[in-house]
Amino acid sequence: MYCPSSMHPNANKENVSTSDVQASFVRITRSRAKKALGGVSIPPTKPSFKQQKRRAVLKDVSNTSAGNIYSDLLEGGNIKASRKCVKECKEAAKEDANIAMEILVDMHKEKSKLAEDLSKIRMAESRDAFLSNSKDEEITEQQEDGSGVMGFLQVVDIDSNVEDPQSCSFYAADIYDNIHVAELQQRPLANYMESVQRDIDPGMRKILIDWLIEVSEDYKLVPDTLYLTVNLIDRFLSHSYIERHRLQLLGVTCMLIASKYEELCAPRVEDFCFITANTYTRPEVLSMEIQVLNFVHFKLSVPTTKTFLRRFTRAAQASHKVPLVELEFLANYLAELTLVEYSFLRFLPSLVAASAVFLARWTLDQTDHPWNTTLQHYTRYEVAELKNAVLAMEDLQLNTSGCTLTATREKYNQPKFKSVAKLKSPKRVASIFSR
The missing domain is CATH 1.20.5 (Single alpha-helices involved in coiled-coils or other helix-helix interfaces)
Structure with missing residues (x-):
């Protein structure tokens, strides 16, 4: 190691100066300098204020404005x-x-x-x-009018x-x-009554859902709650056997779950026990709730007929300057009629919603075709694809089977729904499909 004594061979420790120590090429600490100077300590060197400020400014080389301010203050600015x-x-x-x-x-x-x-x-x-599917028809394109339609x-x-x-x-x-x-993923079986259930039949399901429609009216639940309730009931019955004396328990439990998911202020468990005249206790409802949620794996966000009906109704009124509330109420009424019918499980929710809009437009106006390019675009269904669902829905509207369950009809006979349940077309819709 290079040491200060090599530079001054004839000098002793007392004659070594501080400048000699600082002149070496070896880094000298204060402890080494003290030892070399015979115990004389060197006060630490204190950098000037100007040096401190310059070092602080250099920490951020992009801060040129700050550097100019420091420079002005230090240089007498x-x-x-x-x-x-x-x-x-x-x-x-x-x-x-x-x-x-x-x-x-x-x-x-x-x-x-x-x-x-x-x-x-x-x-x-x-x-x-649309043009490719209408090659054999002579159709002329109309020009856009001043209203933007x-x-x-x-x-x-x-x-x-x-x-x-x-x-x-x-x-x-x-x-x-x-x-x-x-809608294809969380879909109940269309034949679970024949393949899974042995103690209940479609008639019992119809009575249960008609009663749940009354319950939803009593508790003023939103339509989405009712549709999700029916969806949960059908999904559970598609794979789980149940006795008829527990069918009502399943119904109120599914409505409890749907209320928790859809409502801002859901009814309590005791409310659903009370609506059954306390036929079921709170522990029984909670136990069934656990079974249903575990069975559906807590997958409650599923598209229902109501999900599609909102968009399809909007598409149906796209050319109207003022929305026709009767069309919206009538389409909702027709869609709700299908909830009690087990046979409608064979149709997709989107197809049911499109058919409800089709039949509602026909019921209100028979002078014009109820389907157009806008509805075909947004529903993704052509007229021929709607035929079976529309005809079956018209039978429900006219009550050709003589069904005595009237919860939905009484609901939409109220003035707040414009009494659309009383509306019927003088001409059968089948005439459209025969053209």
């Missing part, structure tokens, strides 16, 4: 110069904020334009599909209101793409 610099920084920040806002506005405009372009592409695809071959865009966040206009088409797939 006045306070006014530093204030001027701060003012310039604030103005620059304000200008950057304005630029950022302009960028956000431009991004919003581009997003809206993209949604519009995407909608036009989907409309064009639907129009091409397109001709028969044009699809009215029901997702054009991009300013309404609740409509989810930009994502609506993708959402319903996923919903159409999901």
Whole structure:
């Protein structure tokens, strides 16, 4: 190791100076220097204030404004110069904020334009599909009128209101793409009464659901709760055998589960026990709740007929300047009639919803065809695909079987629903399918 004594061979420890120690090429600590100087301590070197400030500024080399302020203060600059610099920084920040806002506005405009372009592409695809399926028919395309409503071959865009966040206009088409797939996954068996159940029959199921419709009215539950209740009942009965004396227990339990999922303020367990005249106790209801939830693996987010009916009704009224409330009430009435019918399990929820809109439009107006390109685009069903469901639904509307269960009819006979249960078409809908 290189040491100070090699530079001064004739010098003793007392004659070694501090400058000699600092002149060496070896890093000398204060302890070594003290030893070399015979016990004389060296006070620690204190860097100047100017050196400290420069080191602090260099920590962030991009902060040139801060460096200029420190330089002005250290080199004798006045306070006014530093204030001027701060003012310039604030103005620059304000200008950057304005630029950022302009960028956000431009991004919003581009997003809206993209949604519009995407909608036009989907409309064009639907129009091409319609034309390919109508090669043998002579159809003339009408021009767009001043109200913005397109001709028969044009699809009215029901997702054009991009300013309404609740409509989810930009994502609506993708959402319903996923919903159409999901309705195939959580679907009950259409023949579980024959293949699984031995102690109950379709008539008992009809009585149970008709009673649950009354319960939903008494407790003022939303329609989604009723549809989810029926879905849970059918899914459970599709794979689990149940005795007839426990069928009502299953019904109130499924309505309890659906209420917890759909309602803002769900009825209590005791309320559902009371509605059965205390036939079932609280522990029995809770035990059945555990069975149902474990069976469906807590998968409660399933598309029902009501899920599709909202969008299809909107598509049906796309060309109306003022929405027709009778059409909405009548479509809901027809769809709700199918809940009590076991035979409708063979139809997909989306097909039932489309058929309800088809029959509702026909019931209100027989002068025009109830189906158009807009409905075909958004429902994804052609007229021929609706035939069986529409004819079966019309039988329910006319009560051709003489059913004595009247919960749904009494519900939609009320003035708040415009008494749509009394509406009937003078012409049978079968005449459309024979054209």
